[in-house]
Amino acid sequence: MIYPSLGAFRAAPSSGFGKGPFAIVIAEDAVEVTSTVMHVLQLGFARVFLVAPEGVSLSDEIIAGGQVDIIRHRTRQPGVTQQVVNILIAKVPEEWIHYCFNGEYLFFPFCEDRNIGEAVTFVMEERRNSILTYVIDLYADDLTAYPDAVSLDTAHMDSSGYYAATRRDQEDTVLERQLNFYGGLRWRFEEHVPEPKRKIDRVGLFQAQHGLQLRDDNTLNDEEMNTYACPWHHSLSAALCSFRVAKALRTNPGSRHEITDFRWHKSARFQWSSQQLMQLGLMEPGQWF
Structure with a gap:
C-alpha cells in the first residue's frame, strides 16, 4: 500500500x-x-x-x-x-x-536466534511495556573511500566512552529509574552537536496505549515507560546501531571539513552481533537467558 x-x-x-x-x-x-x-x-x-x-x-x-x-x-x-x-x-x-x-539497525539480546515477537512476549511477562534502546554510532573506517561515513562492510563503533547522568523533571526532581545516556560521536564531537541532541537513549520499542504520546526528546508521556529497569530487577534493553550521526557530521557544512577520521584508540570493528553489544555493556539481557 x-x-x-x-x-x-x-x-x-x-x-x-x-x-x-x-x-x-x-x-x-x-x-x-x-x-x-x-x-x-x-x-x-x-x-x-x-x-x-x-x-x-x-x-x-x-x-x-x-x-x-x-x-x-x-x-x-x-x-x-x-x-x-x-x-x-x-x-x-x-x-x-x-x-x-x-541506516539504523535494531539489535536485542540473542536476536540472531530469537525473533522480536519472543522478545516482547518476555518483556510483557516481566510486567513491562517498553524497551529502552541506546543509539550506538557506527562509522566507516575510511572516510576517503566512504565520504558519507556509511559502510556496512567496514563499520566501526566506539567500544567505550559511554556514561549516564541523573534525569530531572521541570521542577528539578530526580526521576526514579531514569537516566540520560551519552557517548559515541555525539560525545566526542559534541561541539558540532546541539545539546538537546546529545543523548543516545531512545524509547525505541514500546507497546501502544490509549493516550500515549511520543515527545520531542524521544521519551513517552508515561514516565514508567521511560525507565531503564523495573523496581525489582534488571530489565531487557536493546541497541540501535546507527550511521545517522556520522552521516550528519559528514554532511553538515559546519563539521564536514573539520572531520577527516572518526576512528580513535577505542574504535572497534562492528561485528553485527548482539553478543558483542552485550559484552561491551551496551545492552542488557535482564532475566532473559
Whole structure:
C-alpha cells in the first residue's frame, strides 16, 4: 500500500494492518533504506511503514511481499517523527511499535536466534511495556573511500566512552529509574552537536496505549515507560546501531571539513552481533537467558 500523504495514512482504517509488532522506518534520504527495511523484517516485524519523500522507494520485490507500506511525506520537517509515531499509536493500541531512521539497525539480546515477537512476549511477562534502546554510532573506517561515513562492510563503533547522568523533571526532581545516556560521536564531537541532541537513549520499542504520546526528546508521556529497569530487577534493553550521526557530521557544512577520521584508540570493528553489544555493556539481557 502506498499512502500519498501523511493525512491519507491518518485517515486510513487500521483494520487492514493485521497484528503487530509494527516498525516505522523514517527515510531522511536514500542511504541504506533497503537494508534497514530488510533488517526489521528479518527480526520478525509483521508490518513495516516506510515514511519517505518522493524519489525514495524500494524494489518491487520487497513491496510485493505485502509487509511494507509506503507513506509519502517530507521527512526533514521538524516534528515528523512524533507525528508519524503518534498516528500509529492511536491506530494500534496494545500492539508493539519500533521506530528508527534509515541506516539504523535494531539489535536485542540473542536476536540472531530469537525473533522480536519472543522478545516482547518476555518483556510483557516481566510486567513491562517498553524497551529502552541506546543509539550506538557506527562509522566507516575510511572516510576517503566512504565520504558519507556509511559502510556496512567496514563499520566501526566506539567500544567505550559511554556514561549516564541523573534525569530531572521541570521542577528539578530526580526521576526514579531514569537516566540520560551519552557517548559515541555525539560525545566526542559534541561541539558540532546541539545539546538537546546529545543523548543516545531512545524509547525505541514500546507497546501502544490509549493516550500515549511520543515527545520531542524521544521519551513517552508515561514516565514508567521511560525507565531503564523495573523496581525489582534488571530489565531487557536493546541497541540501535546507527550511521545517522556520522552521516550528519559528514554532511553538515559546519563539521564536514573539520572531520577527516572518526576512528580513535577505542574504535572497534562492528561485528553485527548482539553478543558483542552485550559484552561491551551496551545492552542488557535482564532475566532473559
